[in-house]
Amino acid sequence: xxxxxxxxxxxxxxxxxxxxxxxxxxxxxxxxxxxxxxxxxxxxxxxxxxxxxxxxxxxxxxxxxxxxxxxxxxxxxxxxxxxxxxxxxxxxxxxxxxxxxxxxxxxxxxxxxxxxxxxxxxxxxxxxxxxxxxxxxxxxxxxxxxxxxxxxxxxxxxxxxxxxxxxxxxxxxxxxxxxxxxxxxxxxxxxxxxxxxxxxxxxxxxxxxxxxxxxxxxxxxxxxxxxxxxxxxxxxxxxxxxxxxxxxxxxxxxxxxxxxxxxxxxxxxxxxxxxxxxxxxxxxxxxxxxxxxxxxxxxxxxxxxxxxxxxxxxxxxxxxxxxxxxxxxxxxxxxxxxxxxxxxxxxxxxxxxxxxxxxxxxxxxxxxxxxxxxxxxxxxxxxxxxxxxxxxxxxxxxxxxxxxxxxxxxxxxxxxxxxxxxxxxxxxxxxxxxxxxxxxxxxxxxxxxxxxxxxxxxxxxxxxxxxxxxxxxxxxxxxxxxxxxxxxxxxxxxxxxxxxxxxxxxxxxxx
Amino acid sequence: xxxxxxxxxxxxxxxxxxxxxxxxxxxxxxxxxxxxxxxxxxxxxxxxxxxxxxxxxxxxxxxxxxxxxxxxxxxxxxxxxxxxxxxxxxxxxxxxxxxxxxxxxxxxxxxxxxxxxxxxxxxxxxxxxxxxxxxxxxxxxxxxxxxxxxxxxxxxxxxxxxxxxxxxxxxxxxxxxxxxxxxxxxxxxxxxxxxxxxxxxxxxxxxxxxxxxxxxxxxxxxxxxxxxxxxxxxxxxxxxxxxxxxxxxxxxxxxxxxxxxxxxxxxxxxxxxxxxxxxxxxx
Numbered sequence: 001x002x003x004x005x006x007x008x009x010x011x012x013x014x015x016x017x018x019x020x021x022x023x024x025x026x027x028x029x030x031x032x033x034x035x036x037x038x039x040x041x042x043x044x045x046x047x048x049x050x051x052x053x054x055x056x057x058x059x060x061x062x063x064x065x066x067x068x069x070x071x072x073x074x075x076x077x078x079x080x081x082x083x084x085x086x087x088x089x090x091x092x093x094x095x096x097x098x099x100x101x102x103x104x105x106x107x108x109x110x111x112x113x114x115x116x117x118x119x120x121x122x123x124x125x126x127x128x129x130x131x132x133x134x135x136x137x138x139x140x141x142x143x144x145x146x147x148x149x150x151x152x153x154x155x156x157x158x159x160x161x162x163x164x165x166x167x168x169x170x171x172x173x174x175x176x177x178x179x180x181x182x183x184x185x186x187x188x189x190x191x192x193x194x195x196x197x198x199x200x201x202x203x204x205x206x207x208x209x210x211x212x213x214x215x216x217x218x219x220x221x222x223x224x225x226x227x228x229x230x231x232x233x234x235x236x237x238x239x240x241x242x243x244x245x246x247x248x249x250x251x252x253x254x255x256x257x258x259x260x261x262x263x264x265x266x267x268x269x270x271x272x273x274x275x276x277x278x279x280x281x282x283x284x285x286x287x288x289x290x291x292x293x294x295x296x297x298x299x300x301x302x303x304x305x306x307x308x309x310x311x312x313x314x315x316x317x318x319x320x321x322x323x324x325x326x327x328x329x330x331x332x333x334x335x336x337x338x339x340x341x342x343x344x345x346x347x348x349x350x351x352x353x354x355x356x357x358x359x360x361x362x363x364x365x366x367x368x369x370x371x372x373x374x375x376x377x378x379x380x381x382x383x384x385x386x387x388x389x390x391x392x393x394x395x396x397x398x399x400x401x402x403x404x405x406x407x408x409x410x411x412x413x414x415x416x417x418x419x420x421x422x423x424x425x426x427x428x429x430x431x432x433x434x435x436x437x438x439x440x441x442x443x444x445x446x447x448x449x450x451x452x453x454x455x456x457x458x459x460x461x462x463x464x465x466x467x468x469x470x471x472x473x474x475x476x477x478x479x480x481x482x483x484x485x486x487x488x489x490x491x492x493x494x495x496x497x498x499x500x501x502x503x504x505x506x507x508x509x510x511x
Numbered sequence: 512x513x514x515x516x517x518x519x520x521x522x523x524x525x526x527x528x529x530x531x532x533x534x535x536x537x538x539x540x541x542x543x544x545x546x547x548x549x550x551x552x553x554x555x556x557x558x559x560x561x562x563x564x565x566x567x568x569x570x571x572x573x574x575x576x577x578x579x580x581x582x583x584x585x586x587x588x589x590x591x592x593x594x595x596x597x598x599x600x601x602x603x604x605x606x607x608x609x610x611x612x613x614x615x616x617x618x619x620x621x622x623x624x625x626x627x628x629x630x631x632x633x634x635x636x637x638x639x640x641x642x643x644x645x646x647x648x649x650x651x652x653x654x655x656x657x658x659x660x661x662x663x664x665x666x667x668x669x670x671x672x673x674x675x676x677x678x679x680x681x682x683x684x685x686x687x688x689x690x691x692x693x694x695x696x697x698x699x700x701x702x703x704x705x706x707x708x709x710x711x712x713x714x715x716x717x718x719x720x721x722x723x724x725x726x727x728x729x730x731x732x733x734x735x736x737x738x739x740x741x742x743x744x745x746x747x748x749x750x751x752x753x754x755x756x757x758x759x760x761x762x763x764x765x766x767x768x769x770x771x772x773x774x775x776x777x778x779x780x781x782x783x784x785x786x787x788x789x790x791x792x793x794x
């Protein structure tokens with residue numbers, strides 16, 4: 001049984017890759033050009049441009065003379081790399097064995113895959129599904145299915161795809177086609193033309209030993225291909241660990257909003273690709289290429305894997321606002337580090353668990369809004385100072401299988417901590433430092449305390465002092481005398497006096 | 512009948528706003544007879560909870576739960592106002608403790624940055640299920656609250672600390688609408704009325720009385736506070752009902768393991784370890 005190979009071919013690849021990044025140009029007479037200035041030549045043209053007479057190989061000046069409204073774009077390595085990766089990812093959605101043949105071509109081993117497409121012609125249906133998947137990813141690809149890579153590729157390049165070549169019929173399929181479909185080397189093509197060989201079938205009918213003796217190893221291999229024998233096996237690729245998406249910009253950008261406009265589209269495509277592979281982004285890197293030269297790389301770590309493009313864009317915006325690039329941006333690449341999204345087992349009878357995907361998105365948005373040091377799950381810290389705390393990543397355990405009844409309340413009076421403590425002036429009743437008793441609190445009014453809670457008034461009841469000592473072995477040990485005080489009509493406070501400086505602070509309100 | 516009406520206004524029955532667009536489309540395509548019988552899983556869950564009386568988050572603060580007939584209603588904005596030392600923060604923590612010990616995730620948007628994790632744990636909060644958000648401004652606090660509601664948190668507590676700014680009324684209406692759409696309970700603690708017409712219920716903790724123990728030859732000890740909680744507004748019910756609040760000091764036994772200096776008349780119980788050590792006893 002010979003293997004069945006499908007070829008996913010993206011015609012006019014430089015142009016298709018550009019249109020994937022800039023779909024709004026689809027209705028323009030667009031060409032992809034290579035080279036600079038007067039030496040720039042057209043490498044691919046859309047149907048509108050071709051209708052105006054523009055052909056690959058013309059200089060850009062000639063092309064513009066033929067079509068004044070021509071839109072020209074330089075070949076963009078970033079766009080093409082991202083499009084090629086996206087094409088391979090589409091193929092990997094159908095088969096685990098995919099070969100990257102470059103330049104908009106992917107081969108995939110579809111031996112046995114057709115069983116998932118019941119009907120009178122399963123392989124034809126498989127080909128249609130492949131084309132639909134590629135179309136959904138923004139790439140109008142063609143599909144050919146055969147038993148050899150070359151036959152599959154030739155089939156994919158024919159009109160009215162998908163084209164299926166039955167197993168064993170590769171030679172008869174190729175026979176009527178012109179010889180240039182095999183892509184022979186120029187020298188061999190010239191020799192064969194002199195011999196009067198015009199079609200693949202003519203070439204296949206020549207004796208193999210004579211071809212080998214006259215055309216050498218390359219000629220022998222080409223002859224084998226013409227007879228439907230493709231000696232090259234499918235070489236599966238290793239899936240890349242990272243996802244790239246980016247483009248070179250037509251004009252260098254100096255302000256943020258235009259950059260975010262093009263960045264948004266790239267992030268949308270990136271998230272779509274991550275989703276198609278069942279991944280989410282745990283870390284996003286942004287590589288910026290500057291005008292006239294230089295580049296910059298920045299990295300954004302996410303609290304949890306997410307594939308929400310809006311969240312990623314907000315994080316990029318905040319990062320760029322915090323650290324502007326400092327030079328015009330001529331191109332950019334987003335690199336996503338994939339990770340498996342968090343999963344949770346839902347319960348039928350217990351409390352509803354938070355959706356891991358939504359939680360990751362919410363946390364990322366909160367990080368973007370407030371910063372990572374202001375969002376998390378609180379934890380106490382070893383030590384005695386009440387203002388200290390730690391924040392850890394919020395990863396709640398799964399909810400119980402059955403809804404628990406809430407415990408009876410403990411009815412405890414809570415302390416609202418004042419961070420940082422509010423400095424106050426305290427009048428004491430005794431002059432003896434060992435026996436101080438606050439009798440009146442006065443607020444210190446300066447710039448730092450203007451927006452803080454004002455703690456002032458006559459002390460009605462005072463309880464203390466309660467000593468607190470910490471890190472006596474350190475260079476700056478903490479020694480405080482705490483008091484609980486009630487200020488008439490103004491509430492209950494926790495205040496303390498620093499033993500080292502004698503300064504007084506209010507660090508909590510009983511509330 | 513009045514009670515029935517009141518209950519229906521507090522615990523809102525499933526509406527089109529709760530159903531997803533898919534369910535709404537499907538429902539619209541069905542004949543009238545079948546339309547009312549179609550329930551999404553979310554609506555069914557909500558109806559089952561309502562039927563079992565679990566449509567609200569009990570806070571385990573008896574007066575609060577009694578005034579709201581069971582606790583914080585899901586899908587509603589409830590505002591709790593109170594001045595300093597009125598017990599407002601204690602009620603907020605009690606609500607968080609009740610929700611997290613029941614296995615629900617909860618979020619605290621702490622504009623005053625006043626949470627002490629150790630005290631929160633003492634109050635019974637399961638810290639693993641609590642997300643603590645510390646915004647610096649009211650605008651960010653409101654935005655963060657909306658994100659949390661949309662993110663699916665069943666209970667979101669927004670504490671405005673001691674700030675008296677109230678923000679735009681539209682923002683509060685937006686929060687109330689988000690809470691309703693996502694079936695989240697939203698409890699807002701503020702020193703004065705902030706949410707305007709958006710709140711389904713408003714409770715006010717009145718001025719508290721501190722209770723002290725000691726005097727004469729023993730030192731004063733703060734043992735707790737007592738206050739009056741009043742229902743100022745509740746859709747479908749007459750305001751004016753009141754209840755009594757009482758909160759005890761977490762470490763009235765803060766003198767446990769205390770080193771009492773000679774000569775002190777203080778009597779203390781040996782309880783759990785505490786961070787405070789009295790240096791001198793004041794009589």
